[in-house]
Amino acid sequence: MSKRSSVSAKITINGMVQGVGFRPFVYKLAIFHDLAGEIANTSSGVTIHVEGTDSKIRAFVNDLKKKCPPLAGISSIFVSMEPAKGYKSFTIKPSKSMSSRDTLISPDMAMCDDCLKELYDPGNRRFNYPFISCTNCGPRYTIMSDIPCDRHNTSMKHFNMCPECMKEYNDPSDRRFHFQTNGCKLCGPEAFLYRSNRTRVITDDPVKKTAMLLKDGHIVAIKSVGGFHLCVDAENSDAVAGLRTRKNRKTKPFALLSLNLDTVCRFAAAEPSEVILLTSCRRPIVLVKKRKTNSLSPMIAPGTAYFGIMLPSTPLHHLIASHGFTAIVMTSGNISDNPISVDDDEAFESLGFIADYFLIHNRRIYQRCDDSIVRWAGGAVRSIRRSRGYIPAPFLLTDRSPQILACGAGMKNTVCLTKGKNAFLGQHIGDLESVETCLAFESAIDQMKRIFGIDPQIIAYDLHPDYHSTRYALKKEGMKKIGVQHHHAHIASCMAENRIDGQVIGLAFDGTGFGTDGRIWGGEVFIGKMDNFRRAAHLAYIPMPGGSAVVKEPWRMGISYLYNTFGKEFYNLDLPIIAKLNKKEIRFITQMIDKKINTPQTSSLGRLFDGIAAILGIAMTTSYEGEAALALETIIGKEANEHYDYKWEKKENSCCRITVDPIIRGVTDDIKNGLGPPDISRRFHTTIIRLFSGICxxxxxxxxxxxxxxxxxxxxxxxxxxxxxxxxxxxxxQVFTHALFPTNDGGISLGQAVIAASIIRNSIDS
Known part of the structure; x- marks a missing residue:
């Protein structure tokens, strides 16, 4: 066919192509290439019809692939020739619904530079407007109720565009051309300030008034993109102490919001890699080392060398932070064990006894979404909590998967849904320990299934019988159920992330996970692959006096290790842990062990870290998971080659059992000889490294x-x-670690999903 002849093509595109300015981009590109036709959103992506010369269509398709908008991403593009329809121009058509749902949805993104300029420009009609956004930034997933990504499927459906906004919407030269959630002061969402008793504060500028209240030491609950934050001035120790008391959060670090890098540098020493993370469009909380001298309250992050810092992700945050704050505490707006509040009435009910004031807005949050947390370590980004800014972007699997629901673990819960080559890991839900969090877990599943058009017939779950996620899975009728051992899921998650196929040596270290023998695992070395594993080595079992009580009272593990090593002779040892306990407490624990009363057996390395911290007297009790181990890491001394003895022995099934008695003896000898906790911590870390590298x-x-x-x-x-x-x-x-997904239980659901998919594939092949 001659390149000068007019031809017609249908182009179907899947990927992240809705709610990201893709249709306006295609419109402008078609005009540039002198093509007629149309584009429409569908529940599977976008469909384009173009007519023009063959060469122009080829150039158009090439530019589609190379010049995508910043938030867009093409997963697949199919071009087929079709009969000409005689288009006279290029138009954006109303969205079409289709039976399949394959479109991808953009995460919520931080405000772009263009919107930031408008925010601070007195001559701009959006000056100081706390809800600015455009095709290149702003809320996406959290304000969506369904697809396609059109205004009527978002919380902006309640706001009709004013003439000026409609003019922008219809202007191909404007960056808000066809922007579905366009709005301004006249027609968009508004902010309102209330007292905790639900009486409104009458003010012309609720945002400025909020800043003044924070300066005066008040606690303010602020409605953000994915839920509420509880906020105080980070330089006001009385306010920080008040927030800790009211929220019953004794020592767990608070996150901080700071206006820009200049203010961050006043209290933290950000490395270049951390600066990149802080300023990225995802705007996660980034762990950054504290400066030794700074003006912030010492109660913000006690017992750790790092602050968790984020820069503003929304215009509302920008405006509040711009009122002269070095930093603002912004912690999740929830009460203990509950999910972050998203609804106004829910927030007043649950946070009314914590916050003095509430800064709310009338744009509904459809998807609950906490802040993400990352750090830079070992030359890579390390995800600690994957949520706002990252979800619901899918992870591309190496093999096609059936539609699977993986229910995750009981702590740091996330869920994962698979479809084709996409794995959709959901937002951080939290610990499934309250009715409210369990309901949030079930709601997240329902929302993800609906939006992504996934109807799973296979459900994967943790083996722990008491997890709500497990009970939920087992109650589902008509679905194939696949139980997955906790630590196998950990290893599989890392294998999937690093695209590893075949057998590996897997080291799974955590605080707790239900083993196939009914005991608590957590210091495990596996030989295995996606669909099966063999336990090759583990720490020797030790009693956990009081069961889960050891998490908040690590001194119980300290006593257990001492009793296991020395017997009753340890009563007379001159140790910090002995000095801090009375004899009745100690005997109570040893009697529990002797009589085997509520003393489940554990092989957990996390519990060993807790026990060592308790024996040193640096963490007798904790107020959050991992605090004792963090204390042991934080105090660590300088580099040293000294280490403690250790031993392992092979059992009949060729599994190595690692005995830690020599380590406990070494620690107590060092304490007796006057060695300080920092040097003992270093020797302990060195021992664990030598031990497990030797086993590998x-x-x-x-x-x-x-x-x-x-x-x-x-x-x-x-x-x-x-x-x-x-x-x-x-x-x-070769060593493979996590980067994209949390190494903690937040990544468990991905591991469950890929294990289930592998089991199903292998059963079909056989």
Whole structure:
């Protein structure tokens, strides 16, 4: 066919092409290439019809692939020739509904530079407007109720555009051309300030008034993009103390909001890699090392060397932070064990006894979404909590998967849905310990199933019988149920992220996980692949006196390790833990162990970290998970080669059992000899690194396997992660770790999903 002849083509595009300015981009591109036709959103992506010369259509398709808008992403593009329809111009048509739902949805993104300029420009009609956004930024997933990504499927459906906004919407030269959630002061959402008793504060500028209230030491609940935050001035210790008391949050670090990098540098020492994370369009909370001297309250992040910092992700945050604050505490707006509040009435009800004032707005939040948390360590981004800014962007699997629902774990819960080659890991839900959080878990599943058009017939779940996620799965009728061992899911999650197929040596270290023998695992070395594993080594079992009580009272584990090592002779040892307890408490624990009353057995490395911290007297009790281990990492001394003895023995099934008695003896000897906690912490870390790198080498020699996978919450300890990775790599092995997904239980659901998919594929093949 001659290039000068007019031809007609249908172009179907799947990917992140809705709510990101893709249709306006295509419109302008078609005009540029002198093509007629139309484009429409569908529930599967976008469909384009174009007519023009063959060469112009080819150039158009090439530009589609190369010049996408910043938030857009093409997963697939199909071009087919079709009969000409005689289009006279190019138009954007109303969206079409289709039976299949394959379109991808953009995460919520931080305000772009163009909107930031408008926010602070007195001559702009959106000057100081706290809800500015455009095709390149702003809320997306959190304000969507359904697809296609049109205004009537978002919380902006309640706001009719004014003439000026409609003019922008219809102007191809405007960056808000066909922008579905366009709005301004005259027609868009508004902010309102209320007292905790629900009486409105009459003010011309509720945002400025909020800043003044924070300056005066008040606690303000602020409705953000994915839920409420509880906020105080970070330099006001009385206000910070008040927030801790009212929220019953004794020591867990608070997150901080700061206006820009200049203000961050006053209290934290951000490395270049951390600056990139802080200023990214995802705007996560980033862990940054504290400056030794700073003006912030010492109660913000006690017992840790880092602050969790974010820069403003919304115009509302920009405006509040611009009122002379060094930093503002912005912690999740929830009460203990409950999900973040999203509804105004819910917030007044649950946060009314914490906050003095409420800054709310009338744009509904459809999808609950907490702040994401990341850090830079070991030359890579490490996801700690994956939520706002990252979800619901899918992870591309190496193999096609049936439609699966993976229900996650009981703590740091996320859910995962798979469809084709896409795995959709949902937002952080939290610990499934309250009715409200369990309802949020079920609601998140329903919302994701609806939006992504997934009707799973397979459900994967953790083996722990008491997890709500497990009970939920087992109650589902008509679905194939696949139980997945907790630590196998950890390893599989890391394998999927790193696209590893075949067998690996997997190290899964955490605080708790239900084992196949009915005991609590957590110091595990596996030989395995996606669909099965063999336990190759583990820490020797030790009693957990009081069961889950050891999490908040690690001194119980300290006593358990001492009793296991020395018997009743440990009563007379001159140790910090003994000095801080009375004899009745100690005997009570040893009697529980002797009589086997509520003393489940554990092989957890996380519990060993807790026990060592307690024996040193630096963490007898904790107020949040991982606090004792964090204390042990934080105080660590300088580099040293000294280490404690350890031993392992092979059992009949060729599984190595690792005995920690020599480590406990070494620690107590060092305490007796006057060595300080920092040096003991260093020796302990060095011992764990030498121990498990040695086991990896042993298994490599036995099996020939070269790939070592590290996963589990204990690997949030950066000293252990870097040290073990370096030690294993020095032995000539490849080490794979998490970056995109949390190494903690937030990544469990992905592991469950890929294991279930592998089991189903292999059953079909066989």
């Amino acid at each position: 080498n042993l298994l490599h020699n036995d099996t020939g396997l070269n790939c070592v996978v590290l996963s589990g919450g204990v690997f949030q300890n950066q000293v252990l992660l870097k040290g073990l990775k370096d030690a294993v790599e020095k032995k000539g092995l």
